[in-house]
Amino acid sequence: MFKRLLALIKKEFLSIKNDKKSLIVVVIPPIFQVLIFSFAATLEVKNIDLIILNQDSSKTSQELVRNFEGSTRIKSLTFVKSYEEGKELINTQKAIAFIVIPNDFVKNLQQQNANIQLILDGRKSNTAQVVEGYINQIILNYFKKEEHFSKINIIPRTFYNPNLDNFWWIIPSLFGSITMVVAMLLTSLSIARERELGTFEQILVSPLNSFEILLGKLLPALFISILESTLILFFAIFIFGIPFNGSFGLLYLSVFVFLFSMSGVGLFISAISKTQQQAILGSFVVLLPSFMLSGFATPISNMPSWLQPFTDFIPLKYYLELIKGIFLKDISFSIAFTSLVPMFLLGVVSLAITILFFNNKRG
Structure with missing residues (x-):
């Protein structure tokens, strides 16, 4: 043979x-x-799977979350109770983005600049860049109405592809x-x-x-x-x-x-x-x-x-x-x-x- x-x-x-x-x-x-x-090669992004860790129980943070729920670009929202839980969902590609609202968010917003952390999956760099733009727009549009536009800092962090190359x-x-x-x-x-x-x-x-x-x-x-x-x-x-x-x-x-x-x-x-x-x-x-x-x-x-x-x-x-x-x-x-x-x-x-x-x- x-x-x-x-x-x-x-x-x-x-x-x-x-x-x-x-x-x-x-x-x-x-x-x-x-x-x-x-x-x-280019891509268009329509349906975004998003993770949210809302450590701040204020009315402001809850209204911000509702703005994500009402967005036509967001396909699904997953709420997690810890940073590690959200990180694992990014690792397993269950979502493209993870938003962290810290527990002192409203307090900082009233006194100084407030931070929101945005974590993206860099394995899909083009998609991550588009998603970052959508999320920034939703957040800034909301706080523009609330007259806190200049106090919001969105801090992006990208897993696996830091520069979104x-x-x-x-x-x-x-x-x-x-x-x-x-x-x-x-x-x-x-x-x-x-x-x-x-x-x-x-x-x-x-x-x-x-x-x-x-x-x-x-x-x-x-x-x-x-x-x-x-x-x-x-x-x-x-x-x-x-x-x-x-x-x-x-x-x-x-x-x-x-x-x-x-x-x-x-x-x-x-x-x-x-x-x-x-x-x-x-x-x-x-x-x-x-x-x-x-x-x-x-x-x-x-x-x-x-x-x-x-x-x-x-x-x-x-x-x-x-x-x-x-x-x-x-x-x-x-x-x-x-x-x-x-x-x-x-x-x-x-x-x-x-x-x-x-x-x-x-x-």
Whole structure:
């Protein structure tokens, strides 16, 4: 089995190498994408999940809270009893912002300047900047009516991205999305290429079983995609200066599981496509929803409630959460596990369906 599989893997590498057009498509564009998209990506924020710690029981602070409740930009308000409780909700991405009203707020407001602390999740730097603007506007508009406008100091603090640098958000996101495109293109073209060359039937009648054939198509694509990931990782750390706080072992485990998941989908598309053109079109049928529903193009919280459950079937959604957590937060394996499992299961299911398709073809 090993010799047969090795021969098929060698053949697949040679096919990719000899197909100059496909090789250019999967190598050159990602470099330009990581450079261009870093400056081009923008987001709009509509639904804000907000945490409030109101340590001041005065009428003024309660009226301020009601102003947040009445805002069309605020989706949900969560009231906590301690700073640590609010911090944990930010850590687990249950909210984008955390407001702390201190217990001496009204007293300071009457005597001197009063402070309100605003804590933001810097893993979503663009969103955090927009949210900060909304919250500042709500607070200052309220106190302008109360004639305390000049006495309010809003003290922002950002977790994981202190300067709200957009590169710290967009580059880890591109790290996932670009490698997804590479993996999908390589695998979706692999079997379709055999059909166009007339060698698909020869593979079907070979001693290789369906699993060995798919494994031979899968491994070269995974290898090239991981190399591409390493190249983008180099750009992220050494060109754009993105801090890497996590574990390289956990990072590459996440990369492998994600690329396995997307390659399984790519192989299924390739298996049902008769030409490479059909395979490319089929890939974009999957890629576009992946971008739109993963949280890359727009926050999932902005989507209609009926649409949000569909995002659970998008591997890129889990991968983006993992990558930003590993880069900026140094998440533990136990936290990463909750995202690794869905990605792996999605890959197993798509690969199993492709094997069943192969068996029917051979049967």
